[in-house]
Amino acid sequence: MKIPFNKPFIIGNELQYIQDAVVSGKISGDGIFTKRCQALLEEKYGFLKVLLTTSCTDALEMAAILCDIKPGDEVIIPSYTFVSTANAFVLRGAKIVFVDSCEDNPNVDPQKIEAAITQNTKVIVPVHYAGVACDMESIMSLAHKHNLYVVEDAAQAIDSYFTFSDGSKKALGSIGHFGAFSFHETKNIIAGEGGILTINNPSFIERAEIIREKGTNRSAFFRNEIDKYGWVDIGSSFLPSELISAFLLAQLENIEKIQRKRKEIWERYYSGLKDLEREGCFLLPKLPNYATNNAHMFYILCQSLSERGELIEHLKTNGIHSVFHYLSLHKSPFFENKHERNELTMADQYSDILIRLPLFYELKMEEIDKIIRCLKDFYS
Numbered sequence: 134m135k136i137p138f139n140k141p142f143i144i145g146n147e148l149q150y151i152q153d154a155v156v157s158g159k160i161s162g163d164g165i166f167t168k169r170c171q172a173l174l175e176e177k178y179g180f181l182k183v184l185l186t187t188s189c190t191d192a193l194e195m196a197a198i199l200c201d202i203k204p205g206d207e208v209i210i211p212s213y214t215f216v217s218t219a220n221a222f223v224l225r226g227a228k229i230v231f232v233d234s235c236e237d238n239p240n241v242d243p244q245k246i247e248a249a250i251t252q253n254t255k256v257i258v259p260v261h262y263a264g265v266a267c268d269m270e271s272i273m274s275l276a277h278k279h280n281l282y283v284v285e286d287a288a289q290a291i292d293s294y295f296t297f298s299d300g301s302k303k304a305l306g307s308i309g310h311f312g313a314f315s316f317h318e319t320k321n322i323i324a325g326e327g328g329i330l331t332i333n334n335p336s337f338i339e340r341a342e343i344i345r346e347k348g349t350n351r352s353a354f355f356r357n358e359i360d361k362y363g364w365v366d367i368g369s370s371f372l373p374s375e376l377i378s379a380f381l382l383a384q385l386e387n388i389e390k391i392q393r394k395r396k397e398i399w400e401r402y403y404s405g406l407k408d409l410e411r412e413g414c415f416l417l418p419k420l421p422n423y424a425t426n427n428a429h430m431f432y433i434l435c436q437s438l439s440e441r442g443e444l445i446e447h448l449k450t451n452g453i454h455s456v457f458h459y460l461s462l463h464k465s466p467f468f469e470n471k472h473e474r475n476e477l478t479m480a481d482q483y484s485d486i487l488i489r490l491p492l493f494y495e496l497k498m499e500e501i502d503k504i505i506r507c508l509k510d511f512y513s
């Protein structure tokens with residue numbers, strides 16, 4: 134039996150809710166399922182306002198518009214991230230300033246952020262890699278000091294938290310001015326494609342609704358706040374269909390169950406691989422003490438690029454699909470010929486040595502044990 138890297142799943146009323154939406158006669162966006170998903174997330178995680186979007190990419194593009202990015206503005210982004218984190222701001226004409234990751238985890242290093250801030254800096258975009266919080270206390274204080282926006286790329290970070298030094302705890306995506314989450318089929322909570330923009334400052338809510346509705350004030354019109362709607366701003370079609378939000382609602386209703394299972398899988402990997410780490414074969418993920426684990430991803434750090442390649446092959450020969458992750462964006466073909474290259478050694482290091490093991494809701498405990506045995510076999 135082959136073990137895939139990821140497998141989409143249904144867990145509750147997904148299909149029933151889709152049918153309900155069809156029968157109700159409304160399957161375009163912003164109907165009852167969209168509103169129920171938004172309300173559930175606001176209530177559970179303390180986001181001031183949640184707007185469902187068709188993807189995390191779209192939520193990031195909305196955030197870039199809301200930050201009023203103009204050509205020449207600089208946006209600080211980790212190099213070790215997905216292309217959408219950068220593209221959203223490139224589309225508005227920003228100059229991307231890539232910074233390096235921390236030594237002990239792939240998240241952005243706040244000291245490197247500080248060194249990259251100039252007169253033209255407008256936004257910092259921390260990416261909570263593997264659902265593990267960036268050092269948000271340091272990042273927010275830098276933002277405050279230099280009057281910058283913070284857009285959290287929380288694509289992988291649903292149901293994860295940051296603890297401040299005064300002991301208070303906040304959900305990721307509720308700390309910066311904006312947060313962007315993904316419900317792509319590879320994430321913890323899925324809708325095929327889907328996402329949310331979280332807005333944590335009330336002054337942006339009205340404009341965000343307009344941008345999501347193609348630059349019209351249609352949302353206010355349907356709430357009877359105005360008597361006709363028209364074109365009032367730039368915008369695009371960022372609103373998902375009710376078929377998507379119907380599926381998503383069923384997933385959100387089961388979030389505790391999904392998270393419990395994923396954490397069980399994560400813990401089984403961790404305890405099963407601890408011995409190999411002690412023997413110096415590879416490194417396991419390290420969680421800073423201000424962060425929680427939402428079990429989005431289980432990765433290990435190999436000794437070298439060539440060893441990682443051999444390990445992926447070995448797993449593949451045994452029917453196990455493992456994958457590496459990002460390639461540093463500052464070295465990507467799109468970026469490299471446009472900008473002077475700086476050395477970002479940690480980002481390059483994670484590009485070379487990080488490998489992700491299968492982690493999905495229906496992964497069986499026997500399958501995890503098989504993967505662990507296969508790793509032991511490789512290193513023996």
Ligand SMILES: *Cc1c(COP(=O)(O)O)cnc(C)c1O
Binds near residue numbers: 189191217
């Ligand atoms: C998945 C992911 C995205 C993109 O999410 P989509 O919903 O597919 O647009 C962006 N950033 C990070 C860090 C991601 O992991």
